[in-house]
Amino acid sequence: MRLVFLLLAVVCCAVGDAEQVIRSSDSCQSKLAGTAAPEIESSLKVWEGILLVLGFGAFALLFSLIHWLVRTYVYFDAHRFDTFFDAGGDVTTAMVMCSVVTKWAWTASYTWSVYDMVKYGVVGQFWFCAGLIIQPLLFAIVACEIRIKAPGAKTFLQVIYARYGVPAHVVFMLFALFVNIYVASMVMYDGSNLLHILLKDIRKEILTVVLAGAVLLFTVFGGVGGSLYTAYVSLVLVMAFVVCFVVEVYYDPWNRQAAPLGSWKAIYKAVSCYRVSDNAENDANSALTFLSKGGLIEGVLMIMSGLSTMFVNQGFWQTSVTAKPTQAVWGYILGAFVWFAIPLGLTFSLGSAYQVWTVDNGAALLSENQAVGGLLPIYITSRLLPKFGDYLTLCLTAVIVVTTAASQVLSVSSIIIYDIYQTYISPFRRSVTGPSTNTDLETLPVRSNLAEHNDEFEHYDRRCMMLKHVVVTAMSLLLIPLTLVLFVMEVDTLYLFKVLGVISGCCVLPICFSVTWYRVTGLGVSLGAFAGLISGLLGWLVYAATMPGGLVRFRANTGQWQPLLVGTAFSFVVGGLVTVITSLCCGGCDSDMLEEDQWEKTRAIDSPILPWAVKYAPEFKSMKLKGIPHFFAVRRTFKFAEISAYIVGVLISVLVILIWPACMLLTGDWTESVYGGWVLMVVIWVGVATVVAVLFPLVAEIVVVCRQSYYVKKWSRSSPNDTKPLEEDIVSQPEHSIAPDANSVKTVESDYMSTIDSGLDNTFKNERWKTLIHLQ
Numbered sequence: 146m147r148l149v150f151l152l153l154a155v156v157c158c159a160v161g162d163a164e165q166v167i168r169s170s171d172s173c174q175s176k177l178a179g180t181a182a183p184e185i186e187s188s189l190k191v192w193e194g195i196l197l198v199l200g201f202g203a204f205a206l207l208f209s210l211i212h213w214l215v216r217t218y219v220y221f222d223a224h225r226f227d228t229f230f231d232a233g234g235d236v237t238t239a240m241v242m243c244s245v246v247t248k249w250a251w252t253a254s255y256t257w258s259v260y261d262m263v264k265y266g267v268v269g270q271f272w273f274c275a276g277l278i279i280q281p282l283l284f285a286i287v288a289c290e291i292r293i294k295a296p297g298a299k300t301f302l303q304v305i306y307a308r309y310g311v312p313a314h315v316v317f318m319l320f321a322l323f324v325n326i327y328v329a330s331m332v333m334y335d336g337s338n339l340l341h342i343l344l345k346d347i348r349k350e351i352l353t354v355v356l357a358g359a360v361l362l363f364t365v366f367g368g369v370g371g372s373l374y375t376a377y378v379s380l381v382l383v384m385a386f387v388v389c390f391v392v393e394v395y396y397d398p399w400n401r402q403a404a405p406l407g408s409w410k411a412i413y414k415a416v417s418c419y420r421v422s423d424n425a426e427n428d429a430n431s432a433l434t435f436l437s438k439g440g441l442i443e444g445v446l447m448i449m450s451g452l453s454t455m456f457v458n459q460g461f462w463q464t465s466v467t468a469k470p471t472q473a474v475w476g477y478i479l480g481a482f483v484w485f486a487i488p489l490g491l492t493f494s495l496g497s498a499y500q501v502w503t504v505d506n507g508a509a510l511l512s513e514n515q516a517v518g519g520l521l522p523i524y525i526t527s528r529l530l531p532k533f534g535d536y537l538t539l540c541l542t543a544v545i546v547v548t549t550a551a552s553q554v555l556s557v558s559s560i561i562i563y564d565i566y567q568t569y570i571s572p573f574r575r576s577v578t579g580p581s582t583n584t585d586l587e588t589l590p591v592r593s594n595l596a597e598h599n600d601e602f603e604h605y606d607r608r609c610m611m612l613k614h615v616v617v618t619a620m621s622l623l624l625i626p627l628t629l630v631l632f633v634m635e636v637d638t639l640y641l642f643k644v645l646g647v648i649s650g651c652c653v654l655p656i657c658f659s660v661t662w663y664r665v666t667g668l669g670v671s672l673g674a675f676a677g678l679i680s681g682l683l684g685w686l687v688y689a690a691t692m693p694g695g696l697v698r699f700r701a702n703t704g705q706w707q708p709l710l711v712g713t714a715f716s717f718v719v720g721g722l723v724t725v726i727t728s729l730c731c732g733g734c735d736s737d738m739l740e741e742d743q744w745e746k747t748r749a750i751d752s753p754i755l756p757w758a759v760k761y762a763p764e765f766k767s768m769k770l771k772g773i774p775h776f777f778a779v780r781r782t783f784k785f786a787e788i789s790a791y792i793v794g795v796l797i798s799v800l801v802i803l804i805w806p807a808c809m810l811l812t813g814d815w816t817e818s819v820y821g822g823w824v825l826m827v828v829i830w831v832g833v834a835t836v837v838a839v840l841f842p843l844v845a846e847i848v849v850v851c852r853q854s855y856y857v858k859k860w861s862r863s864s865p866n867d868t869k870p871l872e873e874d875i876v877s878q879p880e881h882s883i884a885p886d887a888n889s890v891k892t893v894e895s896d897y898m899s900t901i902d903s904g905l906d907n908t909f910k911n912e913r914w915k916t917l918i919h920l921q
Contacts, residue, residue: 189535194344195355197536198543202359205547208378209363209371216370219853226609227752230299230559232370234760236467237849239842240373241476244464245281246484246838247376247548249455250383252335255495255541256519257639258488261443262496263516265425266432267815267823268440270492271806276447278485279798280455285477287456288465289790290660292473293783294776295747296757301462302564305659307746309667316671318564320652322557324457327645329553330627333357335519335638336546337628342523343539353628356546361621363551364558365614369467372551377842379544380483384835386541387490391831393529394494395824402529405501412497413820419500432500433815435806442706448802449713450646456656457649459556469764470783474790479837481797486834493827495525502528517637550624558616562609573605573753602753640704647685647712651677654721658728663743669728677720685712741776748776 212232216223220233227234236244261269295304302321306314337352344352367375392398397407405411420430428436455461465473499521503509511520526534567573631641655670688708690696702708732738751757758773764782765774780787812819 189343189532189539191344191347193536194340194347194539197539198340198355198359198547201540201543201547202362204378205359205363205371205375206366208374209367212367212371212374215850219850219857222755225755226606226613227299227755228370229368229610229613230463230466230555230563232368232373232467234467234757235469236373236472236476237842237845238468238472238476238479239845240377241464241468241472242480242483243376243380243838243842244373244467244552245461245477245480246487247379247383247545248460248464248552249277249281249480249484250487250545251332251549252339252519252542252545253638253642254484254488254545255491255522256335256339257642258492259495259499259521259525260516260519260639261440262492263499263521264421265437265440265443266419266421266427266434267493268427268435268437269425269443270489270496271435271809272440272444273447273492274485274488275801275805276444277451277488278481278801279448280451281461281477281481281484282794282798283452284455284461284465285474285790285794287657287660288462288473288477289470289783289787291462291465292468292470293780293787294660294744295750296761296779297749297751298747299463299466299563300459300559301656301660302459302560303568303750304747305656305670306564306568307750308659308743309670313667313671314564314568316674317652317656318560320457320649320674321459321560324454324645324649325459325553325556325560326623326627327641328454328458328460329550329557329624330631331638331641332546332549332553333624333628334631336542336550337632339519339523339542340539342520343535343542349632350629353625356543356550357621357624357628359543359547360550360554360624361618363547364554364617364621367551369463369555372548372555373467376548377846379548380838380842382544383487383541384831384838386537387487387831388835389537390526390529391490391494391828394498395828406498406529409821409824410817412501413817415501415504416497416820417815418504429814431814433820434813435809436813439706442710444802446643446646446706446709446713449650449717450643452653452717453646453649453713454642456653458553459560460552463552463556463559469761471786474786478790478793478797479841483834483838486831489827490831491522493824495522498529499525517639519638554617554620554624557620558613561616561620562613566612567609571605571608573602606754636700640700643709643713644703647681647709647716648678650713650716651675651681651720653717655724658724663740664728664733664738665724666728666732668731669724669726669733672727673720673722673724676723677716677718680719681712681716684715685709688712744776748773 213223216228216233222228222233232240258270258273261273263269265272291298291301291304295307298304298307300321302314302318305317333353333356336356337349340352340356341347341349363372363375393402394406395409395412400407405415417431417433419432421427421432423430424439426438427440428434465477468476499510511524515521515524523535523538526538528534530537651674655665655673658665659670685703685708686696688711689699689702689705692698692702692705692708694702696702756773761774761779761782765778774782815823
């Protein structure tokens with residue numbers, strides 16, 4: 146709703162103001178030509194930079210220790226291997242939001258976005274933000290689905306293995322490993338380049354080693370849970386950075402900036418004289434218009450590359466498995482809105498300052514190569530706040546690089562351990578497909594039987610914990626040679642990001658279908674991924690080969706928007722179509738295929754000691770659980786979250802990428818009132834997002850930890866006899882099987898209703914502490 150009101154305010158300003166912008170040759174330069182390429186001098190010393198980077202690593206380690214203490218003495222599960230990768234599985238909405246924002250806020254949030262603002266004008270800023278906000282909005286849907294249909298899964302690849310078996314699992318595991326390693330290397334490469342600009346007296350190789358060391362400390366001791374606490378601190382620092390420069394550019398409260406900075410009206414008069422390049426294909430080369438072919442194409446590429454980066458990235462699936470469905474959905478939605486404020490505020494403030502200086506200078510201040518290389522934000526912040534601006538940029542870069550790279554390392558480690566070691570090398574249970582839908586739950590092992598295997602599983606769990614240290618260490622160190630390879634290639638990260646859409650875009654729709662549609666088959670998703678990859682690469686390279694110079698000018702031609710757009714579109718469309726057509730032709734239309742049968746395979750992914758049913762038990766407030774709750778029971782419990790994910794995610798995505806830009810086209814060439822409305826929208830969005838980012842996680846986490854401490858205290862004072870009824874009621878054998886008859890949906894409903902005990906509603910709420918503490 147906030148987005149709708151802000152949009153209406155901006156459009157009304159355009160409709161209600163008939164003033165036209167007069168740009169005569171007397172008031173503006175008709176065309177900004179020429180380039181001054183100054184050498185950017187940093188005021189920071191080497192020891193200051195290294196101290197700041199290592200200081201943040203130590204700071205992250207401290208918060209990881211705090212999280213470990215909380216999980217050890219409040220939740221009593223820090224010793225479990227799964228806790229390292231799912232943070233207990235009961236993370237709050239606020240912490241999910243923090244994790245989403247920090248994982249999606251790469252250095253690109255202030256390097257590429259500012260470059261787009263300078264190159265395309267305000268439309269470049271918009272399409273960067275809009276093109277990358279819809280991914281977390283849409284990801285809320287699959288995050289909810291995987292938590293309903295595979296509550297015990299730790300990776301999305303486990304769902305693919307449970308449904309389709311080895312061939313499809315291996316295919317998508319290779320794609321997932323490639324994407325995570327690719328993204329981690331790209332982030333490290335970009336971060337090392339930026340730090341080298343700020344600290345010229347130190348080699349890039351040394352900076353890479355320092356960053357890798359910080360990532361190693363962070364991941365080995367923190368895990369996913371520790372990264373959540375660190376993500377909150379990182380988010381607070383990032384939002385402080387955004388607020389600082391928005392206030393400095395548009396308000397200048399300490400009168401440190403020369404005119405016209407400090408007044409949005411004066412900035413508008415200067416920016417209205419700014420002209421973008423002919424390549425942007427803006428209407429009249431204006432920087433204050435949404436009529437831009439180049440900006441629109443950039444937005445489309447951002448959308449498709451962003452989808453492939455997020456949906457094939459285990460890091461974002463890992464965030465979803467840390468929470469229950471409701472918390473995961475709203476965490477991703479809130480995370481999208483908070484993330485939007487980061488590039489929105491930084492791009493508009495820093496980009497406007499650069500445009501003002503360019504107009505005043507009569508020529509571009511930085512060369513095209515310098516701008517593409519990420520020097521724009523460093524130059525602007527250093528000029529706005531000498532010395533202090535360098536410190537802020539250095540801190541921001543170190544924070545973002547360490548947190549993002551660490552999340553990718555943890556993602557790769559989880560794939561290696563869960564999907565390679567525990568699946569193929571040393572599985573604890575040979576059967577991972579679990580019982581069929583028609584299996585009576587009375588035949589399943591109960592807690593008393595599972596207790597006999599606790600010692601064996603604890604030994605297995607400790608072995609996995611030791612392996613985890615080795616894998617995380619190896620992956621952190623692997624970042625060093627991978628980053629050095631990119632240094633040798635000397636390729637910009639914006640190019641790498643767009644190429645990723647061509648390579649992994651083929652997997653987006655098959656993966657989404659795997660967790661949302663029961664009629665998709667293993668053959669369908671495998672062929673879809675291969676067909677999409679081949680068609681995407683062929684379309685990309687063939688189109689580039691037809692351009693002047695062909696593939697001899699590989700980087701120049703393959704980096705043009707035409708081959709990138711063709712390759713990415715082919716990869717997405719062919720991958721999705723082949724998946725659907727093959728599945729429907731090869732068993733997907735079978736009338737004997739029942740939805741509950743398919744999802745029982747994924748629901749069987751579980752921990753022998755702490756089943757997912759125990760974690761979900763407090764959500765069934767009016768239900769006396771007897772064994773594993775049926776699929777329909779779980780789905781009904783989280784029905785609101787599932788519906789909200791689809792409605793909110795799709796509607797806001799349509800609003801952002803269709804309705805909002807269509808309305809802004811009505812504004813034409815911006816008048817002063819439209820520009821003022823846009824500035825107001827930016828300030829309000831950044832202000833609200835900052836309040837939410839700073840207060841919501843802090844308050845929510847304090848409340849949850851205090852509440853859990855109360856449960857622990859109450860449990861410690863309760864009599865031993867209080868535990869017996871709970872053990873019998875929640876995890877003992879069911880008196881009647883709740884498994885449905887495969888031929889009757891009514892049987893499902895009747896069995897579901899037969900487990901309801903209306904007298905337990907209030908009692909069960911108050912017994913949550915018993916459920917969690919006693920069974921863990």
